[in-house]
Amino acid sequence: MNPPEGFAEFVAARGTSLLRTAYLACDFPDEAEDVLQSALERACRNWHRLRADAAPEPYVRKIIINLAISRARRRAILRFIPTHSPPDRPAPAASDVELRQVLVDGLRTLPPRQRAVVVLRYWEDLTESQTAQILGCSVGTVKSQASKALVRLRAWLGEEVTGLVGS
Template structure:
């Protein structure tokens, strides 16, 4: 890799680091792991930087690497790691309802299948179009639509208020 390519990569990392770590956090649910994921994706991207530049879409490439790596880590972790502490999933009471709702949403997002989680993160948190999301994930736009629909339906079901019970009529109480 030429010195010019190295400089371009360094500038790319400086511009995109915050956004990549945010996306990684939404995919992993843990700050330390998100930084590891972003760094790992950037390392894999650096190896192919000259080819990535020819495609004129380094942001898409890095995000695709992040999604694939996160899914791979999740599969491996499921088999090898047994979490001893539930500190990431335990919700702490907070005075602000908005913060609490955000924590609940992130926890619900983490319970979705990895591919559905990736679609929702890219579409709604990163605000990518369906076509861009499909490009990042290497799938069809229809697949993105169906995954998003199923994922949103699961989140809505989890956050919908319980059905109201019918009020007891006075005549029934008296009888």
């Protein structure tokens, strides 16, 4: 089967960028490619309609974010099964290079919707209204989720490291 016209070019041009979004939005890095592939499959099936609108990327990005959120929520239900030992949490490291790794780890501890807001706002550089459109919520919700996410990240980093990062 031949790809729909323009689909292969779109994947070649924007695939890596979308993979990076998926990587940041998913609970586990291994999931990213699977989520991207599922999102592209949906886009491929609806490609002719998408091309008419001439903006496939926001559509694919929206699917990626929604898939990542729904997968994380499904997994969260399973997490309610009690375990005898508390989850491991690495001690925050203070050096600059390690700090970045701790930040990415911290990003993965955020609830899925807050993580999506952080990725869309601070990595994709989307405006609050664009982020709200993708998540299907109000601009006010985006603002409050972003604010809560940053508070959580500061708490995750701990006082010692937060001092290095600044307010």
